[in-house]
Amino acid sequence: MGLLDGKVAIVTGAGRGIGRAEALLLASEGASVVVNDLGGDWTGEGKDDRPAQQVVDEVEATGGTAVANYDDVASWEGAQGLIGQAVDTYGALDVLVNNAGILRDKMSFNMTEDDWDAVVKVHLKGHFCPSRFAAAHWRQRSKETGAPVRAAIVNTASESGLYGNAGQLNYAAAKAGIAAMTVVLARELERVGVRVNAIAPVARTRLTESLSGGFMEQKEGDFDRFAPENVAPVVAWLASDLAAGVSGQVVKVQGGVLQLVQGWRPLTEVKADKPWTVDAVDEARSALFARSEAGVPPFMFEVGG
Numbered sequence: 001m002g003l004l005d006g007k008v009a010i011v012t013g014a015g016r017g018i019g020r021a022e023a024l025l026l027a028s029e030g031a032s033v034v035v036n037d038l039g040g041d042w043t044g045e046g047k048d049d050r051p052a053q054q055v056v057d058e059v060e061a062t063g064g065t066a067v068a069n070y071d072d073v074a075s076w077e078g079a080q081g082l083i084g085q086a087v088d089t090y091g092a093l094d095v096l097v098n099n100a101g102i103l104r105d106k107m108s109f110n111m112t113e114d115d116w117d118a119v120v121k122v123h124l125k126g127h128f129c130p131s132r133f134a135a136a137h138w139r140q141r142s143k144e145t146g147a148p149v150r151a152a153i154v155n156t157a158s159e160s161g162l163y164g165n166a167g168q169l170n171y172a173a174a175k176a177g178i179a180a181m182t183v184v185l186a187r188e189l190e191r192v193g194v195r196v197n198a199i200a201p202v203a204r205t206r207l208t209e210s211l212s213g214g215f216m217e218q219k220e221g222d223f224d225r226f227a228p229e230n231v232a233p234v235v236a237w238l239a240s241d242l243a244a245g246v247s248g249q250v251v252k253v254q255g256g257v258l259q260l261v262q263g264w265r266p267l268t269e270v271k272a273d274k275p276w277t278v279d280a281v282d283e284a285r286s287a288l289f290a291r292s293e294a295g296v297p298p299f300m301f302e303v304g305g
């Protein structure tokens, strides 16, 4: 018995990297998988059907069930077609893993309009469009059956967005947006029985191999901490009924460490019973900002695990 027997899953950007490992694991757990990948380069240029098809071939070689989809997830029609393909091919959709992503790192003062638009589009709109059509499918299904659909979305955030990495203004804005979307979607879809969570992964892929300075290489005698296959079980668990009751959460997975990460919340509070003046705000300064909270927060990227 597989964890996801009888379930239908879509993984976006599943032609390589983390998405590929997720698609292979979901299929090995019994899900029928739609393997989506546009197949461009890591900056989002170009198109190639082979990565998605190769993953489908790998799934089928081990006795699993999968079909390829080559659409751009950030396209309205593409995302509609993607959800439609899952429903037409396998009769329903139960799991949507939003994973597709690109990078165009630059400091803000060097970033072009195109660098901004491309990254924000692939990540934010590329999470929104498939989620929107999946949500409509689930809402309709729940209306027809009168029962919760027991479905799940797993989004892909990044600690770059959660903590704010310099050089990634476009990417961090999009990934922080994805964390916020995770909470909003979780609230919106709770009634129809859809759980929505996100991961913040760290793994050795083409997006990180030039940035990591070698710390992601496998160490002799250790397990392969930064293999994309080490991220996939977190997604399979979140996607499965084992995670019943878990929704609106962001889980970081780095090496052998899982962390539950939660975001914006009041840290300090100052109250007034009359309109604020600049002087009154200045007087509140020391109560509002403890010494350690007044400067730019440190980036919390932790190596190791």
Ligand SMILES: NC(=O)c1ccc[n+]([C@@H]2O[C@H](COP(=O)([O-])OP(=O)(O)OC[C@H]3O[C@@H](n4cnc5c(N)ncnc54)[C@H](O)[C@@H]3O)[C@@H](O)[C@H]2O)c1
Binding pocket: 012, 013, 014, 015, 016, 017, 018, 019, 036, 037, 038, 039, 040, 041, 042, 044, 051, 071, 072, 073, 074, 099, 100, 101, 102, 122, 126, 156, 157, 158, 159, 200, 201, 202, 203, 204, 205, 206, 207, 208
């Ligand atoms: N690797 C890491 O350490 C890390 C850290 C934090 C977040 N992430 C996120 O994990 C996700 C997967 O990244 P990865 O490291 O496996 O990179 P990757 O480049 O190996 O895989 C991303 C895949 O997405 C596909 N893709 C890109 N744009 C697409 C589009 N518009 N439509 C369909 N497919 C598209 C690409 O063709 C590629 O196969 C991304 O969202 C990334 O931002 C990765």
